[in-house]
Every structure is written in C-alpha cells, then in structure tokens.
Amino acid sequence: MIQTILSQAVEAARPAAELGQTATYIPELGKMDKHHLGACVFTREGERCCAGDTDVRFSIQSISKVISLAAALELCGYDTVFERVGMEPSGEAFNAMGKLEAVGSTPSNPMINAGAIAVDSYLEPKISFEEMLSFTRKLCMDPQIVLDEKVYHSEMSHISRNRAIAYLLENTGVIRSDVERTLDFYVRMCSLSITAESLAGLGLVLAGDGVHPATGERLLSPDTVRVVKTIMLTCGMYDGSGTFAVQVGIPSKSGVGGGILSVVDGRMGIGIFGPALDGKGNSVAGIQVLRTLSRELHLHIFDPSEHR
Numbered sequence: 509m510i511q512t513i514l515s516q517a518v519e520a521a522r523p524a525a526e527l528g529q530t531a532t533y534i535p536e537l538g539k540m541d542k543h544h545l546g547a548c549v550f551t552r553e554g555e556r557c558c559a560g561d562t563d564v565r566f567s568i569q570s571i572s573k574v575i576s577l578a579a580a581l582e583l584c585g586y587d588t589v590f591e592r593v594g595m596e597p598s599g600e601a602f603n604a605m606g607k608l609e610a611v612g613s614t615p616s617n618p619m620i621n622a623g624a625i626a627v628d629s630y631l632e633p634k635i636s637f638e639e640m641l642s643f644t645r646k647l648c649m650d651p652q653i654v655l656d657e658k659v660y661h662s663e664m665s666h667i668s669r670n671r672a673i674a675y676l677l678e679n680t681g682v683i684r685s686d687v688e689r690t691l692d693f694y695v696r697m698c699s700l701s702i703t704a705e706s707l708a709g710l711g712l713v714l715a716g717d718g719v720h721p722a723t724g725e726r727l728l729s730p731d732t733v734r735v736v737k738t739i740m741l742t743c744g745m746y747d748g749s750g751t752f753a754v755q756v757g758i759p760s761k762s763g764v765g766g767g768i769l770s771v772v773d774g775r776m777g778i779g780i781f782g783p784a785l786d787g788k789g790n791s792v793a794g795i796q797v798l799r800t801l802s803r804e805l806h807l808h809i810f811d812p813s814e815h816r
C-alpha cells in the first residue's frame with residue numbers, strides 16, 4: 509500500500525519542479541537536472557519502498573547539519589553546544605547574517621548556516637572529517653557515501669558569505685577555534701554525496717531513537733535523538749518551518765542539493781530528492797510529495813486518525 513501511494517505521490521508532484529530552480533549560488537549545484545524527483549520510505553518493520561530517481565547521487569548540503577549536531581551533542585555535550593547557539597526558529601533565510609553583528613548575539617539555531625558553523629567549530633577539534641564520513645555512512649546505512657570533490661571545490665571558491673558569517677562569529681566570541689579549519693570541515697560535510705535512500709536510512713535510525721535497525725547497534729543516545737528531532741521540527745525547513753509543520757507535520761531537514769530528510773517517529777524514515785528549490789531553499793516537488801504522504805498515510809504528528 510505504501511508503494512502505490514508513494515509512486516502516485518511522486519508522479520503527481522513532478523510538474524511542481526517547474527516552479528523551482530536549482531541552487532546556482534554554488535555553481536556545481538546549478539548544473540543539476542531540476543526535473544529529478546525521487547522518494548524512499550523505510551519502515552521499522554523492514555519494508556523498503558522507492559519511487560522515481562532514488563539512486564541518483566546528490567550533495568547532502570544542509571542535511572549534514574543534523575549529523576553534525578548529533579555528533580556534537582555526543583562528543584561535546586548539550587551544555588557546550590547550546591551555550592552560544594540558540595534553539596529558536598530564526599524566521600530568516602538560512603544564510604542570514606544581519607542579527608549576528610550585535611555584541612552578545614548568538615545564532616538562532618543549529619539548522620541555519622551560522623548555527624551549524626558554530627556547532628562545527630566545537631566539533632572539529634574533537635573528530636576528523638574521515639571519522640565523520642564513516643559515522644555518516646553508518647547512520648545512513650550507505651557505505652558508498654563519499655566526498656563530492658567537484659561540489660566541495662565549487663562551494664569553497666564561492667564561500668565569501670559563510671566566511672563572513674564565521675569571522676563575525678569569531679569576533680563575537682561564539683567561535684573560539686580556528687575559523688578556516690571550521691569552514692573547511694563545514695563545507696566537506698555539506699559536500700557528502702548521498703541518495704534519497706541514504707536519507708531514508710538516516711530517518712529510520714532517528715525514528716528508532718538512534719539504534720541501527722539491522723544490527724541493533726546504538727549509534728546515538730536517545731537524548732541526542734530527541735533534541736535533534738525537536739529542532740528539525742521547529743527549525744529544519746528554515747523560514748518555511750512553521751508552514752511545513754502545519755501542512756506536513758513531520759520533523760524534517762532540507763538541503764539546497766534538493767534533499768529532504770523526514771522522520772516519522774517510531775515508524776519510518778523518508779528520503780526525498782528534488783533539486784528544484786523554492787525561494788526559501790526547500791525542494792518544491794519534495795514538499796508536495798511529503799504533503800501527499802502525510803495526508804494519505806496519516807503521518808502528521810497531530811493526525812487524529814486511529815491508524816497511528
């Protein structure tokens with residue numbers, strides 16, 4: 509039943525790609541075919557449903573902020589992470605920097621660039637990129653994840669805005685370690701090449717409170733996963749998070765590569781790929797697929813149906 513609804517949802521959402529654009533501010537992302545669309549659902553019962561372009565590799569971009577936040581909570585602790593990064597929706601674009609200038613101001617949350625760069629500055633001295641890569645492979649249940657060198661170099665040569673954000677954070681005392689090393693770590697994490705299936709795998713681990721469904725290995729503590737899912741719900745779709753919470757109601761995180769990671773708590777992980785983005789940087793067709801799935805499968809966190 510899930511497979512039929514998923515296939516229909518993907519086909520119905522395809523025309524929505526015309527309403528969006530690929531992210532041209534990172535030139536390599538601008539080259540993607542905006543008509544790609546794929547969606548995967550992995551359930552706790554072991555069902556795996558895929559429809560559309562689910563094995564096409566694309567860069568994880570901001571969805572890596574979920575992985576970095578989870579790793580930072582495990583390695584640095586809750587108090588360190590949230591001492592100088594907030595947990596409030598920003599209501600601003602993902603790359604906004606306006607509010608950061610004021611003395612004593614801190615990034616609104618770890619899902620926007622400023623917050624994620626700060627979190628990476630706490631994480632980077634404690635773990636190498638290679639270790640983060642193998643942790644990401646485990647979390648996504650995808651051993652094929654690699655660094656997309658082209659995307660990495662493309663973003664590194666168009667890094668001015670994030671560099672400005674990072675130095676502003678250093679100036680206000682939010683970042684206290686090496687800024688250039690932090691930026692390199694941040695961009696490498698954003699350049700990991702994944703598929704919609706990798707995102708469904710990650711979603712499934714989060715839906716299961718951090719336990720790998722096949723091996724039973726605990727990859728993240730329940731406390732970490734609770735914090736991460738809550739912040740995904742309130743901040744994961746940037747300044748579109750409120751509307752998305754009403755219309756879809758599933759903790760999710762988007763990236764400008766066109767991915768969306770969604771977690772239906774205790775039930776399933778969903779991975780989406782659709783590189784045509786709306787004005788807020790979220791996959792237009794991807795959101796449409798999720799609206800359909802939420803309605804048809806009763807996935808909204810406040811769905812009153814007895815099917816839950």
Ligand code: GLN
Nearest residue numbers: 569570602698763764789
């Ligand atoms: N690497 C991108 C950036 O820093 C990530 C942004 C995103 O996916 N929203 O601009």
